Amino acid sequence: xxxxAPVIVIVVLGVVVWxxxxxxxxxxxxxxxxxxxxxxxxxxxxxxxxxxxxxAELDFRTGKLSEADWRALDRELRAEAMELLRRLxxxx
Amino acid sequence: MATVGQACLILALLTCVYGIVASLxxxxxxxxxxxxxxxxxxxxxxxxxxxxxxxxxxxFLRSDFHYEVVATxxxxxxxxxxxxxAAWSSQxxxxxxxxxxxxxxxxxxxxxxxxxLRDVAPYATAVLLGFGAFFTGLLVFAATPFKTMxxxxxxxxxxxxxxxxxxxMIHPPMLYSGYTxxxxxxxxAVGALIVRRVDADWIRATRRFALAAWCFLGIGILLGxxxxxxxxxxxxxxxxxxxxxxxxLPWLTGTAFIHSVMVQEKRGMLKVWNVSLVLATGTLAVLxxxxxxxxxxxxxxxxxxxxxxAPFVILIGLMIAGGIYLVVSRRALLASEHKLDSLLxxxxxxxxxxxxxxxxxxxxxxxxxxPLISEAVTGTKAAVGPPWFNRYTVPLALVLxxxxxxxxxxxxxxxxxxxxxxxxxxxTAAALAVLAALLAFGVTxxxxxxxxxxxxxxxxxxxxxxxxxxxxARRAMxxxxxxxxxxxxxxxNRRRYGGYTVHxxxxxxxxxxxxxxxxxxxxxxxLTPGTTATVGGYQxxxxxxxxxxxxRGERLERVALGAVLDVRKDGRHVTTLRxxxxxxxxxxxxxxxxxxxGIFDGDATSEVGMKAGLTRDLWTAIQPDPEYLNKVIDxxxxxxxxxxxxxxxxxxxRLLSVYRQGAFPAQFRxxxxxxxxxxxxxxxxxxxxxxxxxxxxPDAARRRVTAGYAARxxxxxxxx
Numbered sequence: 131x132x133x134x135a136p137v138i139v140i141v142v143l144g145v146v147v148w149x150x151x152x153x154x155x156x157x158x159x160x161x162x163x164x165x166x167x168x169x170x171x172x173x174x175x176x177x178x179x180x181x182x183x184x185x186a187e188l189d190f191r192t193g194k195l196s197e198a199d200w201r202a203l204d205r206e207l208r209a210e211a212m213e214l215l216r217r218l219x220x221x222x
Numbered sequence: 223m224a225t226v227g228q229a230c231l232i233l234a235l236l237t238c239v240y241g242i243v244a245s246l247x248x249x250x251x252x253x254x255x256x257x258x259x260x261x262x263x264x265x266x267x268x269x270x271x272x273x274x275x276x277x278x279x280x281x282f283l284r285s286d287f288h289y290e291v292v293a294t295x296x297x298x299x300x301x302x303x304x305x306x307x308a309a310w311s312s313q314x315x316x317x318x319x320x321x322x323x324x325x326x327x328x329x330x331x332x333x334x335x336x337x338x339l340r341d342v343a344p345y346a347t348a349v350l351l352g353f354g355a356f357f358t359g360l361l362v363f364a365a366t367p368f369k370t371m372x373x374x375x376x377x378x379x380x381x382x383x384x385x386x387x388x389x390x391m392i393h394p395p396m397l398y399s400g401y402t403x404x405x406x407x408x409x410x411a412v413g414a415l416i417v418r419r420v421d422a423d424w425i426r427a428t429r430r431f432a433l434a435a436w437c438f439l440g441i442g443i444l445l446g447x448x449x450x451x452x453x454x455x456x457x458x459x460x461x462x463x464x465x466x467x468x469x470x471l472p473w474l475t476g477t478a479f480i481h482s483v484m485v486q487e488k489r490g491m492l493k494v495w496n497v498s499l500v501l502a503t504g505t506l507a508v509l510x511x512x513x514x515x516x517x518x519x520x521x522x523x524x525x526x527x528x529x530x531x532a533p534f535v536i537l538i539g540l541m542i543a544g545g546i547y548l549v550v551s552r553r554a555l556l557a558s559e560h561k562l563d564s565l566l567x568x569x570x571x572x573x574x575x576x577x578x579x580x581x582x583x584x585x586x587x588x589x590x591x592x593p594l595i596s597e598a599v600t601g602t603k604a605a606v607g608p609p610w611f612n613r614y615t616v617p618l619a620l621v622l623x624x625x626x627x628x629x630x631x632x633x634x635x636x637x638x639x640x641x642x643x644x645x646x647x648x649x650t651a652a653a654l655a656v657l658a659a660l661l662a663f664g665v666t667x668x669x670x671x672x673x674x675x676x677x678x679x680x681x682x683x684x685x686x687x688x689x690x691x692x693x694x695a696r697r698a699m700x701x702x703x704x705x706x707x708x709x710x711x712x713x714x715n716r717r718r719y720g721g722y723t724v725h726x727x728x729x730x731x732x733x734x735x736x737x738x739x740x741x742x743x744x745x746x747x748x749l750t751p752g753t754t755a756t757v758g759g760y761q762x763x764x765x766x767x768x769x770x771x772x773x774r775g776e777r778l779e780r781v782a783l784g785a786v787l788d789v790r791k792d793g794r795h796v797t798t799l800r801x802x803x804x805x806x807x808x809x810x811x812x813x814x815x816x817x818x819x820g821i822f823d824g825d826a827t828s829e830v831g832m833k834a835g836l837t838r839d840l841w842t843a844i845q846p847d848p849e850y851l852n853k854v855i856d857x858x859x860x861x862x863x864x865x866x867x868x869x870x871x872x873x874x875x876r877l878l879s880v881y882r883q884g885a886f887p888a889q890f891r892x893x894x895x896x897x898x899x900x901x902x903x904x905x906x907x908x909x910x911x912x913x914x915x916x917x918x919x920p921d922a923a924r925r926r927v928t929a930g931y932a933a934r935x936x937x938x939x940x941x942x
Contacts, residue, residue: 139229146266153258170338171423178426191695194633
């Protein structure tokens with residue numbers, strides 16, 4: 131068993147080095163793609179805005195908001211959603 | 223294999239250090255490859271922690287007493303299930319469990335956000351690996367679980383008998399999952415503050431992890447309470463013990479956080495409050511971990527004094543100082559985007575709920591650390607007890623339950639009085655009906671309990687009303703049957719209806735706490751076989767004594783002295799309770815020359831006799847009268863000291879026979895307590911609600927809805 135221990139440690143070390151160095155071995159320097167990151171974040175913000183629109187509608191339908199308040203809120207949220215879509219489109 | 227385990231821990235420490243450097247360099251230089259490499263260091267940490275933990279658990283399962291930690295925390299008489307779980311009953315094993323859970327949760331969150339929050343994630347990775355480095359550093363330099371002995375003892379000390387309870391085996395992983403999961407929103411908040419990106423994106427990315435942390439921590443706390451009730455022999459589930467309180471603190475501030483982040487997500491408000499809350503919660507989670515192992519406060523749950531106090535104090539100091547610096551230096555960015563429109567709004571209700579929760583946390587913190595504060599000021603360590611805690615926490619809990627009913631029926635931004643009145647009418651009527659019924663039945667002993675029942679009824683009615691209205695709205699929109707509409711409603715609005723379910727569960731739980739506290743009947747009585755005591759209208763007769771040896775394989779696990787009790791009410795048989803006191807022999811029972819001394823001088827625990835029901839629990843625990851028992855033990859020990867083991871074993875058998883047939887007196891704690899089961903039932907409902915809230919929406923459904931809304935937004939865009 132004693133002779134096995136160093137072998138196992140070397141194998142474990144190999145796995146760790148292989149795993150961690152993967153991105154560095156991939157090749158040339160990868161520069162941060164700011165647009166891709168921004169797109170992901172805007173997509174997440176858009177999903178959250180849609181959730182808010184749905185929430186507001188449910189609030190209206192379960193009697194927590196009057197129709198006038200809901201319509202005003204809904205307009206505002208949709209305008210914000212549209213702004214997010216515009217920014218997404220602008221990223222191409 | 224101990225060498226491999228130790229090597230894995232050293233590698234884990236080096237991996238953490240590398241990952242921190244790679245993440246920070248990648249973030250500064252805009253190098254995605256280094257950032258990815260840093261993230262993979264977290265995966266590597268998880269891999270190394272799994273290998274180390276597997277080696278340790280395997281040593282416990284094999285009862286390999288070469289490992290010092292196995293020899294001192296397990297034995298061959300420890301059942302296999304408990305042997306596997308004994309790994310985290312030790313200081314060293316529990317630290318390793320901490321690293322394992324931290325690395326697993328961190329790997330999951332970093333994998334999920336690998337394509338977004340690219341500016342925040344590297345710093346969050348560095349913070350998470352910082353925690354990893356701290357705990358692996360402790361494991362490498364101060365508390366290694368892989369310390370071995372050249373010669374293994376023939377038998378281990380055994381797992382503390384108090385810990386041989388199913389809920390105690392699940393309790394630590396749940397608690398530690400809660401603690402380690404709180405590190406995730408903490409780390410992302412720090413990352414967001416460092417890169418000055420203080421919008422709600424980091425909150426959305428970590429929301430499910432915060433909810434999971436809250437859920438796991440809550441389950442851990444409840445399992446601890448259940449263990450205390452069923453195992454500790456005092457009949458209570460909460461004693462305001464420092465370690466219990468330490469786990470409650472991050473749960474309270476975390477509860478405040480998961481409510482107040484909704485205000486930031488919806489309105490861009492409370493940013494300073496939210497980052498402060500999550501930084502405090504992360505710090506309190508580490509404080510909880512520290513308290514269990516520092517020995518600075520006396521607790522039944524603590525590992526005892528250790529040398530780990532100083533590193534923890536440094537870490538906690540760094541977390542507090544760093545947190546304050548980040549919040550103060552970014553205060554201009556953290557300004558609210560909107561103001562509170564009205565006091566009659568959900569934002570205002572959440573703010574109220576937050577103030578109550580933080581107030582509760584402050585009370586618990588003050589009471590927990592009062593011994594240290596009093597020692598620093600007066601030189602004398604004085605502790606405060608349950609009455610002190612109850613004086614301040616009960617009114618706050620009442621307000622909390624009431625707010626948990628009001629919050630769901632108030633709209634965001636500006637609710638109208640007309641809508642509020644309409645939404646509150648039926649729940650208020652239900653609460654008043656409950657009040658009238660309770661008064662009619664003469665439930666007037668405790669005003670605070672009465673108030674809790676009424677407020678809880680109000681909250682339950684609100685939740686039922688919200689579900690009913692939601693189902694009606696869904697049926698009107700989609701023409702579905704009631705059950706289908708309910709399922710669709712919850713599926714499409716998991717966060718909302720999961721939250722309502724949690725409120726329902728909390729109301730049920732608090733009813734259980736209020737009823738079992740105010741209307742409990744408890745008596746400590748001394749009985750001999752044939753005699754009877756009356757407790758809360760129940761006649762409890764000590765029918766006969768029991769005494770038996772319990773073997774695990776061929777080895778004696780314990781000697782159990784107990785009693786059979788017959789419980790009657792108004793002459794009718796209600797139940798039969800059996801309770802025992804278990805005496806666990808020391809690792810070397812013949813060391814003193816007397817087997818009987820080796821047995822009765824070892825650890826002893828109570829096996830509670832309980833009849834649990836939906837309306838009432840009958841609970842009892844026995845303590846054989848030490849005066850009488852010791853006389854017999856002394857006499858037997860004197861006669862058999864130095865005799866061959868077989869003769870001593872026979873003498874133990876005779877003693878048990880004498881105990882069974884004699885009229886030995888025993889002390890009994892007998893409790894009749896109403897609605898205790900509601901606490902556990904409420905906990906299950908809370909857990910179910912938490913699961914609903916954090917379960918991801920099905921992809922297909924989300925796509926359909928998104929497509930629908932996208933089309934509507936596009937139409938409005940075309941008209942604009």
